[in-house]
Amino acid sequence: MSLTAFLQSRYGSGFATRGAVEAHHNAAFRRFRANVMPRSPFYRDMAALPLEQLPRVDKAMLMQNFSAINTSGIDRDEAMQIALKAETSRDFSPLIGDVSVGLSTGTSGQRGLFLATPGERRLWAATMLGRYWPELWRRQRVAFFMRADNALYRSMSNAVVRFEFFDLMASFDDHLDRLDALKPSVLIAPAQVLAVLARHQIEKWISLSPRRIISVAETLSPDEAALIERAFGIRVDQVYQATEGVLAMTCRHGNLHLNERWLRIDRDVIDAETGAFCPIIHDFTRESLPILNYRLNDVLIPQAERCPCGCASQRIARIEGREDDVLWWRAPTGNRMITSEAIRTTFACLPQSLSDYRVIQRGGSLHIWLDGAEKEAETALERGLGLLAASMGCRLPILVFHKGLPPEENGKRRRIRVESDLGLKQVG
Structure with a gap:
């Protein structure tokens, strides 16, 4: 099998x-x-x-x-x-x-x-290796960044695959020398980790030449995919x-x-x-x-x-x-679903680039954290979200801006989420 x-x-x-x-x-x-x-x-x-x-x-x-x-x-x-x-x-x-x-x-x-x-475990390893093993004739070195290891993941390790686990609960900086020494041919990590490694690669803190990059565990946004591809010169698989x-x-x-x-x-x-x-x-x-x-x-x-x-x-x-994290904004004919892609695009079109951001809907309010932004970014974003609401035929929630970033929930990076929709979700 x-x-x-x-x-x-x-x-x-x-x-x-x-x-x-x-x-x-x-x-x-x-x-x-x-x-x-x-x-x-x-x-x-x-x-x-x-x-x-x-x-x-x-x-x-x-x-x-x-x-x-x-x-x-x-x-x-x-x-x-x-x-x-x-x-x-x-x-x-x-x-x-x-x-x-x-x-x-x-x-x-x-x-x-x-x-x-x-x-x-053998079935999982056979499927993953079959799909993503770069070259059959060459021994592969797999760097795997994840919160927890498991025998399921180690089942990829054999005579022709060197598998190394990088614990995300440990100091990230401590991993960099080992990663650089491993020179992985396959790099597997959550999207935000791949994005950090991409920035390190661009800034020449590390020098990697992976043949495959695989994003796991988190949603890979288009801007992250573009950053990773630019840093390593190859497409990101998911x-x-x-x-x-x-x-x-x-x-x-x-x-x-x-x-x-x-x-x-x-x-x-x-x-x-x-x-x-x-x-x-x-x-x-x-x-x-x-x-x-x-x-x-x-x-x-x-x-x-x-x-x-x-x-x-x-x-x-x-x-x-x-x-529970899909945004629903009020409209005269019923609530409209606002996709994460629409929100991400609005942020991407800002005249000023951001280090990072978070958007949390709490009832009829939209709480926004902008990391590394000036006041002009808030004004531009309010205008952009207003245009998005108008194009969708719905009413823009009350915007509440915050500085920095909020604490992560359960260690999971979620840029756009809902804490309480107060009945906003569309029914039927």
Whole structure:
């Protein structure tokens, strides 16, 4: 299975038609309900039900029923204890039997657990290496920046891949000498870390020549992508991976596609005009912790245009962030969704460049932090946001400006978010 996954990821052209995608999903679910669901105490008596009749699951429900849902007989409290101990000690090697356990804080701050058997780890590594390994004939050096290590990630390490973990909970400056010495051929990190490394590269504090750069864990904005490409001279790929699995990856043309070889992803559309939707996931490769009828609160914007790569898997124009962080501004005919892309574009068009910014909607007020800006930037931004509101036919919220930057929430950088919508979200 791992070799097949490697070859498909490396050389396959993907599904030719939507019919092929649906046939693959139907066959995969038949196998899953026959071989996996009977091993889950939670799903055992539901194996004969149609997929759409399975209970709707979210992170809270998954964690509440973790012990019954997983097929490995792993107790939730034991798994949580091991995961928390690993976070404290920064030793991520302990397993439960041969199953690795990981902890996710999530952008919402709600803790989640994920499991990976040896087979699942091999499948993940084969797919990632197949898609992003620069040259098969050359040993690769992978630098991986992340909050936590896991046996899942270390499964990429073998005789031809040197894998090194860079702990984001440690001093960032302490990593630079080791990174420079490693000279990674593959650089994997969250978007904001890649942006910092790009600035260091431009300022010649480091000298790297990676053959692949992969953004993970955070939404990659167009300005960050442009900065990273300018610094390193290569395109940035993306892997959209959550606790619930690998949801999307960039293809050879740099376009983001849903991972429909592993997952069936249904849509809960929240904005008919843009097609923005929250994904409902059914993972037919995840045997240790079945993920079925699982609704994420991430908001994805679909791309209708067919990709030049020829794959019929759904293209994604961009990931807006969490459903709770999509801005909704009042309009005479109902509230209008204001995309993060529209806000980012308004900031990008300012006459004065900014070091960084944050936008937080609190009810009918929009709180804005401008880092490294003069008073003229506030005036220009107020004018730009007013034009945006007018073009969308809605009313601009009250603007409240602050200096510097607010504290990060759970260590996750989120430039645009909502703390309370007070009923602003569109209904129907």
